Amino acid sequence: MRRGSIASSLAALAAALTLVSQSSPANATPLGHPHKSPWTGTWEAAATGTIAQLPDQSVRNVIHTSLGGRAARIRISNRLGTAPLELGAVTVAVQETGAPKSPDAVPGSVRTVTFHGATAAAIPAGRDAVSDPVPLRVPADANLLVSLYTPHDSGPATYHRSGLQTSFLAPAGDHTADQDGTSYTRTTGSWYYLTGVDVLGAPAAGSVVTLGDSITDGSGSTSSANHRWPDRLAARLRELPPRERLGVLNAGIAGNRVLLDGTGPSALSRLDADVLSRSGVRALVVMEGINDIKGSPNQTDPAAFEAAYREIVARAHARGIRVVGGTITPYGGNGGWTTAREAVRQSVNDLIRYGGIFDAVVDFDAVVRDPAAPDRILPDYDSGDHLHFDDTGLRAMADAIDLHSLTGKDTR
Structure with missing residues (x-):
């Protein structure tokens, strides 16, 4: 399809810009069954906190797609900010192949991102924005460059701290449209403002969200190599026929907890923003709880975990989303381990395995x-x-997942 015809076919979707309130699910992008939306999530990063803003600077976020499509839309967050986020320019491009630590774009791939037809936007504090459709052939299993220019100080910047991916900063001026990354002279391991990428026309049945803590976020894996367990899950899913294939959205936050806010909002608090407001979600994998058990204050009542897990499942089921529960992994030898906390972990794992809470x-x-x-x-x-x-x-963790359990065909 030629670029002009792609742009024409996307014109009817220009109303896709949606402002999403963190605390008001009624404003969230409608989800549930994927056939209700032509969009599928290919990548996600959950907002973990804030960092000093970057006035008159450009940030080039490097992200890795799970699925491809014939167009993209970008999700940008000011969810944890305290003032309107002013965006002077935003672009998306394909990163040079085989160069995961390069700010250079594939020649001819840089596209301007618009919001309600405008190249600049102001996102209110506490809100997210979804861009207009961007005509770009997005490859699967590839890196994209999402570049943002913030002309003024908009207060604390919403970000994902532990990206485990080299991204780039240009310390002066708008360099979002640069194909050559020469101006991006500084590096960062975090993703600024960017919380999602969706694709149009993906050869897939929808997406799966992985909700978790540092283990899901990828702590311990090789940086810029995409070796987190959700990345490996995405590779396995890409081998399936399109009708069974799912994009993978990683909603892991290092240090996150199920029951209490801490590093990022708790799993319960962020369920709408990080799971239920995402595009084409068919399944959810929940693997979280270790920071509640070993963190301060310790959570010692298995019944509290059971109630939280059941609430997550009920809210997901209301959107037609299957939920797979993951048991909590060992941590003996770590400084936070005690025999009492180990007993709690074993009790919670028994609930996950045998409590009938999850679909699988x-x-x-x-x-x-x-x-x-x-x-x-x-x-x-x-x-x-x-x-x-x-x-x-x-x-090994990713390989343990029964892929059919994500779509309801598991025969346990």
Whole structure:
């Protein structure tokens, strides 16, 4: 399809810009069954907090797609900000192939992103914005460059702290349209403002969100290599026929908790923003709870976890989303481990396995624990802190997921 005809066919979707309130699900993008929307999520990062803003600077976020499509739309967040976020310019491009640590774009791939037809936008504090459709052939399993220019100080910047991906900063001026990345002289390991990318016409049945903490966020994996367990899950799903294929949206936050706010809003608090407001969601994998058990204040009542998990499932089911529960992995040898906390972990895992809470269960604990010391990770999977996993361990976790359980065909 020629670029002009793509642009013409997207004109009817120009109303796709949606401002989403963090605290008002009624304003959220309608979800549920994927056939209700032509869009599918290909990438996500959950907002974890704020950092100093970047007045008169450009940031070039590097992200990795799970699915491809014939057009894109960009989700930008001022969810945790305190003042309107002024965007002077936004672009999206394909990163040069084989150069995950380069700010250079594939020649001819840079596209201007608009909001209600305008190249500049102001996003109110506490809100997200979804762009107009962008005519760009988005490849699957590839890196995109999403560049934003903020001309003025808009207050604290909403960001995802632990991106485990090299992104870039240009310290002066608007360089969003640059194909050559020479002006991007500084690097960052965080993603600024960007919380999602959707694609149009993906050869897939929808998407799956992975809701979790640092283990899902990828802590312990090789930076700029896309070796988080959700990345490996995406690779497995791409091998399926299109009618069974799903994009993968990683909603992991290092340090996150189920029951209490801390590093980012709790899983319960952010469910609407990070799961239910995403495009084409068919399934949700929940693997979270270790920071509640070992963090301060400790959460010691398994019944509180059960109630939280059941609430997550009920809210997801109301949108037609299947929920897979993941058991909490071992952390013996880590500084936060005690025998009392281990007993809580075992009790919560029994609820996940046998409590009938979830549509299906993936027993991550059984996959990664050391048979000789079940409260510990297998040494071959341990990143070194006895809590997080290396690339091999994260791959084992992803390989443990029954892909059919994500679409309702599991035969457990």
